[in-house]
Amino acid sequence: MKSYKVLIIDDDPNILNSTHIFLTEEGFNVSKAESGEKAVDMLRKGTYDLIITDLIMGQIDGIDVLKAAKKINPDTRVIILTGFKEMSLTIESIRNKADDYLLKPCEPDDLLYRMGNCFKELELIRKNRRTEQALIESEKRYRNLVESTHDQIWSIDIAGKHTFANKAITEILGYEVHEVIDEPVISFVHPDDKKNIKKLFINSIETKCGWNNVVNRWIHKDGSFRFIESSATPMIDSEGNLMGFSGVDRDITDRKRMEAEILQSKKLESISILSGGIAHHFNNIFGIILGNSELAMEEIPESFSGYSYVKNIKTASMRAAEIIKHLICFCQKNDPIINPNKVSLMIKESLDFIRTIIPSTVEIRHSINVTKDTILADPLQINQIMMNLCVNASPAMESDGGLIEVTVDNIYLDSKSINNNSDLKKGHYVQLKVRDTGSGIDPAIIDQIFDPFFTTRDIGKGFGMGLAVVHGIVKEHKGSISVESIIGKGTTFTILFPVYKEKTKINIIETDESDELVLGKERILFIDDIEDITVITKDLLEHLGYHVESTTDPREAINIFVKKPYMFDLVISDMAMPYMTGVTLFEKVKQIRNDIPFIICTGYSELINKEKAKKMGISDYVMKPIDRHNLSKIIRNVLDNKGIIRNDLS
Template sequence: MPTPSKILVVDDEPRAVLLLRNLLTPEGYQILTAHSGAEALAVALRELPDVVLLDVMMPDMDGLEVCTKLRCDARLAQVPILLLTALDDRDSLLKGIAAGADDFISKPYDHTELRARLRTITRLNRFRQLYEDSARLEAAVTHAPYGVVITELDGRILQQNAAYTRLLAANRPDTQNFYAHLPPDTAQSLRGEIERKPDGGAPFETPLACALNPATVVEISGTLVPWKGRRMVHFMIRDLTEKKQLEQQLLHSQRIELLGQLAGSAIHDVNNLLTVIGSSAQLLEMKQGADLQRHLGTIMNATQRGVSMLRQLLMFARGEDGALESVNPAGVTAEVAHMVAETFGKFYTVTYATAEYLPSVLVDPTQIHQIVMNLCVNARDAMPQGGLLTINVDRRTVAAGVRAVMGDLPVPGDYVAISVRDSGTGIPPAVLPKLFDPFFTTKPKGQGTGLGLATVIRLVRRHKGFVTLETEMGRGTCFACYFPVDPSGAV
């Protein structure tokens, strides 16, 4: 239901004001009243009426002066003003026009004529307001920085702005069908979304990334709009090219920043491998026969892992990731277990257990080796006087609500878990929030880089996995790394 028009009646005669109120209220108008020029200005500025009925002959401030002052305010400059006057000579009418009046009604006025004049002038005023609103909206759409197009359901374009033409229609200026301006797969997806909407259904929005050429990326969203029994579609097209370029620049900056951390991480990990090589070389001096061959194999494996880690560092600097393979994780973890058992010394007991049947996981084997090796070195350092280090590999089904470190939210499903448990001192609660921060370490200066666990969490996340932690002061700590089962792999 439309809002009733506001009519401001201004007359210094109370009886005249009452007469007009009684005459016009049944017509559906909202009647505002004022009994002086000053009061009329105050009410008009506060209420912003649609029409002003203004008596000319008033004391202190006559109707012509009130009319002039109303026209000086931008909010009231277009409001229709009807002067009620007993003066009908030419000079009086010219003065009224000069003051800004739109029409005159002579006293005594005919009631039927007054009602007819008001109906006409309020209708024209509504049209003027609608035209101004439409012009403002059209200007906003025309100069909007994003593309706007309104179409029929079949894609025929009813209206479009310049940004739309620049972003989409420039590649096919010969057609007036929206879908012809899109790549076929995007057009099909949008058509399907619209066709699934029932008549009278709620508006939908479907953002779709659409690369028109290698240099331009846009996002398209559509809204179903019912209008006069028809169903039209209002599409908006946002140019994401600059945003994507900024994102790429940000990723590049972050990659350069992480490269420094990875360089330290590589030093940390290669140092672990060199420790293995050095220990095995020392043992070679005392071993012969089969033992000699076993230690040579350990040296070769450690050397290959070191080369692979440096290759990963180079690939990361180039913006590349290592190849993922569907493998049984038992082989990689067994190799690490053998390596640490040979090199950690006689004060450490290393046990290794794996489930009889393990599914495959899609991983980079060198990075899994890196993860487990880091956890084992951490476990050794947590037991300076020696102790029990247990490596376990098994299949686990993860339900919703499992708590992972760093606030990660695991996806429910089947995983292979690689856990490393020590019998050390446990992790103090004050240390836990910073445990996975790069360069954070509790070791004395010069004895650790603080990158071991930061590397672990980064690599596990790269494999779409997560890490859990159990620790108890005086009882030890267990880190478990979960990797999703490869659905295409063998069991």
């Protein structure tokens, strides 16, 4: 009881003092005032839990004290002490929110009882206030939590209309909260996914169950789409009626992008492994076919009909080897190697490969008219651009046929042109155009075609990453890409690459059309684990004038070289062999004689490439199959430079 502060007011000193003594003995913290004026003054200076006041006093009576107390602190409890003759005033006091009244004189126990009721009311008021404050704080915390999360928190009614959405919807879908309230959820769903959403919603209403981690595509306000992962629980009232659903949506677009990239990478990795195995074995076979064809062509006069047949065999084997080479290049995932390269050569090589993989009903034409031909580029990435643009266009023309036309020209961008393309600088450019006669692109979606995951193909038939990759490669090469399309007529992609300004002399490899054989008389040690290749290559080298000792076992090659290390002017070895690789053989040979030139030939290897071979000090690295013209030039180049590594890495 000591925690309660009580103020008693009475202008009768005897009643005031006796009441003060009684309540003090009962353990209350009691103050007293002998007039209404003093009481009001005390109320202004301090707070009291309970006021017990006489009704009839001087200038300020009990009703005035009551009004002042309730104005200062509405929670203060007030008991009015009154006589029977003052009942009208008592009624007025009740109207002014007096909490209780007692007739004078009152029994002590009766007073304590009434005081106890007032304290109970006071505790109830305080408890309710604490509860209300706790609810306010809880709602505030909930609101802060809901609004601070990056996930979209929402509720919908059984009609499928939004009844609540947090601010995350703006971040995820671009809409303000007021734009989605009372709007049907289905209106924000990608057209291809609306059927799934409707089916899910109907089933959830029928079963009164929610859903977990359901992924669909939603339309952003800017017209793009997002992958949204949604989970929800039903809202059931006290009578068991379904009122709607509340849930959480998460934007997983970035995750889906990474999944698509990983899946694409794994597909390419699988193809790369497969094509690597094919390349290794096929290139060895092509080497045998090519070698025998060339030897046969030496024995058969050109005037004989058989000569042209053998020449066709040689040409076909070289063509097949080129297809394998392009397949490996396309599948390999290497860091870009950007060097000065001729556009004409890169485009022609790409088209040669593309013709072998697109439907035969699609014709490819090309026109290359450039004088400034060199750009800074990675040939593999230029090949990837051509692959994506041409292969992407071909399905629409497969059944009825069509045309893909590739043109390469030089253009000059002046200041006016630059204003229309702020990504570029004034100067000379190579303009690459890829035009198809397909079905064209809908103007409503043409601005989205470079967005990751955007695809017009059926689900499962494309990731929507091809044109996004093209866009990324073009930007990496400091270029620009644009698209024009007419429905029913076709589409044209225009790419601009800045012409390379030659500051120093560069070594750009061009195709050597010369059929002249380069001969020699030096001594060569040749090693390949496939006997047919060893035999045919030995014959080819001897036809070129060289003295050749050969073996199919690298261990035997070491023994031969140890016995007469200075007998040989050059060692040529296969890469993948039993017992040791060509690199291991190279290292062992170098330990015996450090100045011996060394060439590695391989059908395919993940362990070594041109760059690695150069760093190791290997004189040259050659992909199989090699015709005798190229072989003769490579050997002559290595011998004449006495093992100096070639600078070109083409």
